Structures are given as C-alpha cells and as structure tokens.
Amino acid sequence: MSADQDLTRDLDQIEGRAGSMLQGVESRAAFMAAGFRALPLLAAVPAAFVLIQLMRWAGGGEPAILPLPFVLLLSLLAPGIPAARAAAAARASRISRARALAEADRQLDLSDRLVTADEFLRHGARTGFQQAAVEDAARRSEAAASSALEAPEAAIAGSRGLPAWGALSLVLLALSAWVSTFEPRPVGGGGLTETAAAEAGEPLDEEAAEDAVTAEDRAAPAPPEAVPTERRAQDPAEAKRSESGEDVDDSVKESSGRTGAGRSSGALSSSAASESRSAPSTQGQSSKPAERDKKKRESKKKKERKTGEQPTPERRPEDEQSGATAGKGSSKGSNRNPTASEWQSKDQVTEVDDQEVEDDEDTDEDEEEQENRGGVQPSLRDRRPPVSRDLQIGFGNRANPDANGRGGPSEQKKSRGVASLVLGVPVPDRVKGRPGPGPTKITQERIEPQAEEAGALVASARAARSRPVPALSSVELGPQLRELVRAYFLARRAAAPPAAAPPARKPQ
C-alpha cells in the first residue's frame, strides 16, 4: 500500500504541475483568441471618436472633447476587456486529471503509463498485469514528478489581422488628433457671430448678408410649377404637423415610395415559391398494375358510398395471384363486359348496377387485360355463383340453340390456367365421351423434301429511335473492363486541375 500511496502522491504532483501549465496555456490561448476576435474594436473606438468630433465641429462645437491619450487607452481597452474575460473564464475551468497526466505522458514519452496506473490504482483487486503496470509506472513517476514540462504552443487563428487593425487604429487616432485642431465653425446670429467675426477678422456685414440669404432660403418654400395640387394637398398635413411640432422636410415626403424600399418581401417570396412549384414531378407516372387496382378500388368505394350501398368486400392480394390469372395485375371482377351482347344467360345473376359502365377508363383497362389473357376471367370479388361451364354442344342430331361451345352468353371464351395462354383455340372444359381406346389409324407417307429458294436478306438502315430510351439493365463488368473504367476516370482527373487531396503519410 505504501507503494501505491507514493505513486498516488507522485501522480498528484504531476497532475498539479501539468494542470497549472495547461491552464496557463489555455488562458493565454483564450486571451489571444478573444483579443483577435475583438480586433475590429481597436479601430472602431477611434473611428467613433472621429465621427463625434466631426459632428461636433459641424454643429459649431469644439471638436476636441477628450485628450488623445485617453482615446488611445479606450481603444486598447475595447478589445482588451473581452480578451480578459475569456482568459478569466479559461482560468476558472478545471483541467481534468486524466488530461493533465496524459500531457505529462506525452511530453515525457511514457506511453500512457501514468494515465493507466492512475486508473488501475482505483481498482480494488488488480490482476497480475495490472499490478505490473502500476509498478512499472511507479518506477518512472518519481523522475516524472521532478521533470520540467514545456508549455505547448497553441495555434491561434486571426493573428494575421493584428497589423492591419493596429495600423487602421493608428491612422484614425492621427485623424482624431488632426480634427481636434480644427477651429469651431461659426454659426449664424448673436454674439457668437460677432465673436467669430472679431476673431476671424472678417467684415460683419458680409456675414450678416450671407446669413440673411441662407435664412431666407430655408424659410421660403420652393414649390415647382408642375405640382401645385400636391402642395395644396399637403398643406393641411403640413399644418397638422406644424401644430404637432414635427419638422418634416418636403423632400422626405416626396421620396416615399419611389425606391420601393418599403415594399414587403412577401411578394418576392411568393413568386419564388410559385417558381419552385412549376417543375412537375415525374415520379409515379407509370403506375404498376397493383397501384392501378388500388386506385380503382378506391374510386369504386367512393361511388358505392355515393349510391348508399354497402361497399363490396375488398379483394385480398391472394385472390389476385390465384392460379386462374396468368399474368400480372388482377382481374377486375366485375361483370361489365363491354363486348357482351344484350342476351343474358339464365344462369348468371346480374344486377342493374353491373350494367352501368361508369368508368370508361376501367372498362378499357378491363378489356386490355382480358384480351391479354385470352378471355374473360372469373370474378371472385362479386361472390356470385360461378358461370356455368356446361358447354351444351348438343347431342347427336339434337341441336341446342343456346349452345356456343363456351358455356355462356358472351362470345369470348372463358378459360383459366394454361389454356388461357392459347388464344383463340376452343378448348372445351368438359368433353363427354365414351371410355375406350378407340380405333387406331396409322398413316405413313413418304415426302421428299423440296428445296426452296430463300430470298436474299437486304440489310436496311435502322432508323433513329423515336421513343425515349427505357431503363437498361445493369451489366456486370469483368475485371478488365472495371480496370479500364477506373483507369479512364483516373486519367480524366489527372488532366483536370488538382483538387484538394488528402494528406499522404509515410507507410508504417
């Protein structure tokens, strides 16, 4: 334990020294950084002072209000105060023990031994390696406690501005000193004028005449002949203002609204917003069949709500992907068959609303889908009894006037499954026949191949594409092509002006 106490004492000493050193460094850095940030004040104070002097002199007062050394002191205090505050705040902040010990490790090249030992000392039970690490640090801590630590240099931004602002401040101080030497401007009337005249040695009459002329100029209005009405309209306003004691110049009244400075920016912003809305979005224009179905279902629901009926049960996705359908999309499930004849099968249950083709778009899409499948698809959504598949093609000589070989009123064949892939081939769903192999007939025919002259293929020029290029599938590049592409881009970049490249370090 005594070894641990000795080590702890050494670490405390190192922490104190390193911490105070770091605190001093941070304080200095904060002072310099805040000072450099406040450098513009170095020139702002003399500039303000010069302005005040000029205003006083223009108003006829004494331009020299404060002695120059005092102005200089104020100029130095202006950036100095925030710098001092920052330095004080940095002094007040505490440097952590880990940071102080890490700094000592770094400067004394101890490879984190002190920080590690400090952490392991806080452990109650230490492993063999932890104890070995603590003892290893203890052997070096005594020497470290007495070693000097150098204050690291902190890079402070903004120091380049000091000469410029300092020079500007000196120039302004010189200007202030020069303005201080100005004689006060004589102002018209009274003893002041006589005094000024007596000092200046000018004749009084001329000054008095000049003053009278300037006073007459100020007093007499100068209305232009072109706008006499405006003057009359403004006279009552002027009268009111004069009653209230305001002194408004005519030029100020006339200048309102010409530059449009008072115009609100709302109009501009709204125009920008409208411009941003002008570009239409091209996304979602080619909707998928599932999305089209969803839209149709929603529109149909809306219609049903209008008529006040119960909405039809929504089709589940499994129904759309049943084996009955041979492609993407889904069957529409309505009995609205645009090609149906007026004749209605007695087996079918129809309702009046089914015959109403309200949505031409849906009907057209129905037609297209059904044609692609080779026939009307069974409706699973309406929950009606299935269409009779009995073909009733007739028996023997008895003809069935209702028979068309297709089990329904419509001319289109109703089919499902693989048969729907075969277009226009009448395939009966059920054929009544007799069991038995039946007679076998074998016919052999010898046919000699006949040569045909093949027509020459004439190459023709391919016309330019008329439609936009669709999405192309990505092609897997082989290693050589990848290397080629990579070399191409590297060469292009090498030819271009060099951009900021990441720093290259020596290999380990």
Added chain:
Amino acid sequence: MTDSNADAARADAQRFRETYESIRAEVSRRMVGQADVIEGVLTALLAGGHVLLEGVPGLGKTMLVSSLGEALKLSFSRIQFTPDMMPADVRGTSVLVESEGGGHELQFEQGPIVANLVLADEINRATPKTQSALLEAMQERQLTIGRRTIKLEEPFCVMATQNPVEQEGTYPLPEAQLDRFLFKLVVGYPEEGDYREILRRTTGEQEVELSSVSNADTINAMRSTVRQVPVPEHAEDYAIRLVMGTQPGSAYAPELVNRYVSLGSSPRGAQALLLGAKVKALLAGRFAVATEDIAAVARPVLRHRVLLGFEGLSEGVTTDQVVDEVLAKLPVPQEAAG
C-alpha cells in the same frame, strides 16, 4: 499475492518477448528484408487471428508462411486455389473404400484445412462457393461435414495470399470473408540492398535450413499471455472511436470518410485493434495497452474493412489514406475530455 502475480506477469511477458524474438530471428534467416511483414504475421499469429497477404508474385509470401511453419514445428498445409476447386477439396469428403471382407464403406478423408498453419495460396482464384468453405473454419475453428464436426487443433491460423492485380478468372473476397482476417499485410518490393542477399541465398548451393524454436504449446501459452494484457478505458475509447471514424455519418468520421467511404469497419475491427495492440504492448515492454499501440496496428486492421465508394475509387483514394485521415483527425480521449 499481488506482488507474486505481478512477478508472474513480468515473467510471462519476458518469456513472450524472448520467444517472439527467437522466432523472428529464425524466420529472418531465410526471409530477407520484409521486417514489417514478418512482424505483422507473427503479431496476427500470436493474437489468434488470420492473415491476408497481398502482393505481386515473387515476393516470398509462400516462403514466409512455410518458413514460419518450419520454425514453429507446426503442421503446415498448402492449398493452391483454382477456379475448379470445390469445397470438398478444402474441407474433406467421404470416400468409398474397400473394407475387410470384400465390402465397401465410406471413410472420411479430411481436407488440407485440418492443420495448424494453412497457406491458402491465391485465395481469390477460387469461386465464392469454395471460399465460403473457409468461413466456418476461420471463425469457429471447427468443420462441420454432414453430421461430423471436427474441432481444429490450436493454434490454427489461415494465411491467405492474393494477387493485387485483377486478372480474368478471379473472384474478389466478399466482405464477410475479409472480415475474418485479423490483418491484411501488403507485401512490397524489397529494398535495393536486400536484392543481393536474396540472390545469394536463393541461387547458391547452400540452402538455409531452419530449426524449430517453438511448438504448438508454446504458441498457445503466448496467446494466453496476450489475452491477459489489460486495456485501460481511454485505450478502449480510442479503439471504439477509431472504428466509428471509418463509418460514414458517424460523429467521429472526417469529411474524407463521409465523401469517399461506402462501408466502414464492423465491431470486429475494434476487437482486432485491441488484440493486435496487446501484442504490441508486450513487445514494447509494457503491461497494458496504450493508444500508440492501437494506432500502430490501425492500418493492417482497418485497410481491408473499409470499402470505398465509386467516387473514392475514381479519385484514386486508398483505404490507407482513409485510415491515416481518421487517425489524424481523431483526438486522444483524454484530450477530448478536457
């Protein structure tokens, strides 16, 4: 008790350094130069990981691994990967043999992967299917073939080589496979002064015979010693932030990473950093990991775990540059804490 533990730790560390130095010296009798590569291979072996060696042909990658096998007296096998190789060629398969009495029976023949040191030569020439045969062995240290599970004898280390020049018929290792390698070492050309020695040793009459300076038990003991090295909190934080610095969008990622990297390192990278840093700490004569140990192994650990995006590839940015940038911009945790 604490002192005796500390003495044992010091003794273990001393033995570790001595054995390491003897192995390195023995291997260097045949290998000329490439000191960094030899150190990296030994570090990965003692940390319990696998190594991926990348370099053009003729730089001694195969000779290095075979020399290591001779010096360590470990069972050594070499697998030359070809595009037509099947997983059974690597792991083993059941073959029909004639049994006593005239019958036939299936007998399992284990593949070349059942060894201590496995040299997987030109691993990127095999198909991904065959490469995946190594996945379980490298991670779990076992093979499962049908209903048979074979535990691979420790120390088990796969040292794979691959040619950096992409050629026709190669299959780049997938990220899951690359993540299994602790280190990726780049074998470069030898120095000018090493050429003469290389020619003398390889074209002369006498061939260098290596003697075994260690064995499997010693290597296992050294691995156990490595595992005992403690990692202080500030070093752990540093390793974690270093790995997070390679992940685009994280708080510690510099601008270069956000712009050019598409996929950063996984937490396996942090594990590899600590294991490699422990070996470095022992070799430096210390008993705990320091941040400089982690920085020393950052490149071999992270260079194959960082995937560049297309912009990075087109700008010619390398993963080594990315790792260096993260190291430069990442403050030491003590300094960051204030």
